[in-house]
Amino acid sequence: xxxxxxxxxxxxxxxxxxxxxxxLAVEKLAKKGPKILLVNSNEMVSITIARTxxxxxxxxxxAQSFEYTDCGVEAIERCKEGGVDVVITGLLPNGIxxxxxIKQLKEESPDTKILVLTGFSRGDxxxxxxxxxxAISVFNKLYLSEEVPKIATKIREVTAPKIE
Numbered sequence: 245x246x247x248x249x250x251x252x253x254x255x256x257x258x259x260x261x262x263x264x265x266x267x268l269a270v271e272k273l274a275k276k277g278p279k280i281l282l283v284n285s286n287e288m289v290s291i292t293i294a295r296t297x298x299x300x301x302x303x304x305x306x307a308q309s310f311e312y313t314d315c316g317v318e319a320i321e322r323c324k325e326g327g328v329d330v331v332i333t334g335l336l337p338n339g340i341x342x343x344x345x346i347k348q349l350k351e352e353s354p355d356t357k358i359l360v361l362t363g364f365s366r367g368d369x370x371x372x373x374x375x376x377x378x379a380i381s382v383f384n385k386l387y388l389s390e391e392v393p394k395i396a397t398k399i400r401e402v403t404a405p406k407i408e
Contacts, residue, residue, distance in 0.1 A: 298310070304400065333346070361382075
């Protein structure tokens with residue numbers, strides 16, 4: 245397994261190469277398996293989440309591929325096209341409110357599982373609304389290192405083949 249180290253404080257700053265390098269970093273994590281769409285207004289945070297989840301999931305032999313968008317409207321379009329198994333979103337994506345995004349994803353792509361990663365506390369009204377709108381779990385991104393194993397477990401649960 246090759247690991248891509250990216251330090252945004254070094255070379256490629258403010259060039260098209262930087263964006264291409266970040267895109268490559270996410271693509272390098274891609275493997276066959278469930279497709280996970282990260283919806284976050286900060287691309288570097290999404291890359292960090294993808295890397296961390298990739299390590300946690302592959303330790304258990306669970307392959308996956310990651311895609312990224314910073315726009316909630318684009319996330320809905322990608323899910324409509326099909327093939328997205330899990331969406332991990334915040335409650336403040338660009339272009340649409342997080343609650344509205346969750347509701348529209350559930351309408352347009354009911355089989356897509358939605359996880360929320362947010363800095364809001366569990367008691368916050370936005371977190372309650374996210375669950376009511378159709379999110380299956382909410383995780384706190386302020387404690388990401390503690391939450392990643394829980395997120396990985398949830399992804400394995402919701403993407404495991406159903407035995408009938």
